[in-house]
Amino acid sequence: MINTLLVVEDEEQLRKMLVQHLEADGFRVLTASDGQEAVEAYRNFGPDLVILDIMLPLIPGMEVLKKIRSVDNTPVIILTARGDEIDRLLGLELGADDYMSKPFSPRELSARVRAVLRRSRGGDDKVPNQVKGLSVDLLRQEVMLKDQLLSLTTTEFKIIALLSEHPGQVFSRLQILERIYGDIYEGYERTIDTHINNLRRKMEANGDTGIKVKTVYGAGYKLVEEGSSNV
Ligand code: CA
Numbered sequence: 001m002i003n004t005l006l007v008v009e010d011e012e013q014l015r016k017m018l019v020q021h022l023e024a025d026g027f028r029v030l031t032a033s034d035g036q037e038a039v040e041a042y043r044n045f046g047p048d049l050v051i052l053d054i055m056l057p058l059i060p061g062m063e064v065l066k067k068i069r070s071v072d073n074t075p076v077i078i079l080t081a082r083g084d085e086i087d088r089l090l091g092l093e094l095g096a097d098d099y100m101s102k103p104f105s106p107r108e109l110s111a112r113v114r115a116v117l118r119r120s121r122g123g124d125d126k127v128p129n130q131v132k133g134l135s136v137d138l139l140r141q142e143v144m145l146k147d148q149l150l151s152l153t154t155t156e157f158k159i160i161a162l163l164s165e166h167p168g169q170v171f172s173r174l175q176i177l178e179r180i181y182g183d184i185y186e187g188y189e190r191t192i193d194t195h196i197n198n199l200r201r202k203m204e205a206n207g208d209t210g211i212k213v214k215t216v217y218g219a220g221y222k223l224v225e226e227g228s229s230n231v
Contacts, residue, residue, distance in 0.1 A: 003117060004028040006047035008038040008064065009079065010056055018051070021106035027113070035059025039067055046074075049117055051109070052096075053079040054087050062087075062094060069095040075120045077112060079104075092138055108178045115165070131167050131225050134211050136160060146209045155180055156199045159192075163213060163223035172220035196221060 005027050009015040012033070019029045030045055032038040036058040042050065050068065054061035065076055077098045078091040088099050097116045100109055135144045141157050143150045152160070162179045163171060173189040181188075200213055210226040 002028050003048040004030060006030045006041055006050045008032045009053045010034055018106060025110045035064045038064045042068060049075045049113060051077050062090060065094050065096060075116045077116060105178055131164055131211055133209060134164060136164050145203055145211060148206050150202050152202060155195050159195055159199055167223045170216045170219045170222045
C-alpha cells in the first residue's frame with residue numbers, strides 16, 4: 001500500500017527537498033505552502049499523514065493542527081524551529097504524534113513517518129511504552145522508573161525516550177545523535193557513550209529494576225526488560 005503524505009511547508013527549497021526524499025522513499029506526496037492550502041488539501045485528499053510546519057502564512061500551523069484534530073486522528077508530525085520547546089509541547093498537547101526540530105535529516109524524517117504510520121495502524125495512537133515499570137512523559141519531560149522519578153538531563157531524556165519507543169530494538173550511536181541534535185553529529189558519536197553511562201547510573205541509583213540500557217557490540221544500544229520477550 002502506498003501512503004499519501006501531505007507536506008505543509010512555506011520554505012520552497014525545504015519543501016522541494018522533502019518531496020524529493022519522501023518520493024524516493026516510496027511515498028506519494030502532496031504539498032501545501034500555507035495554512036489555507038493545507039486545510040483545503042487535507043479536506044480534498046484525506047492524506048494518511050501530515051507533515052506540518054508550525055510557522056506558516058495565512059493560517060498558523062497550530063490552527064491547522066486543531067482543525068485536523070477536530071475532524072479525525074490522522075497522524076501529524078510537526079516541524080518546529082530548533083530549540084522552540086513551547087511549540088513542540090503545545091503541538092504534542094494539541095495532538096501531534098511526533099515532532100522534528102529544524103534542521104533535521106530527511107532520512108530521519110522518513111524513519112519517523114514510518115514509525116508514526118505503524119503506530120497509528122496498530123490503533124495505539126499515543127506514544128507506546130511497552131516496558132512495564134517505565135513511563136516516559138514527553139510533555140513533562142519526566143521519566144518514572146518503578147515509581148521513582150529520574151532526574152535526567154535533556155539529552156538523557158531524549159535517549160531514553162527514543163530507546164523506549166521500541167524496546168529491544170538496537171539504535172546505533174548515529175541514530176541516537178540524529179534524534180538528539182538533528183543533522184549535526186560529525187565526530188560526536190563517542191559522546192553518546194558518556195550520556196548513556198550517566199543515564200545508566202541514574203537508572204541503577206535505586207537498585208536493580210531489571211530495566212536496562214544494554215550495549216550491543218559494534219551496533220549500538222537497546223532498552224531491555226529482563227525476563228521479558230524484549231530482551
Ligand atoms: Ca515556515
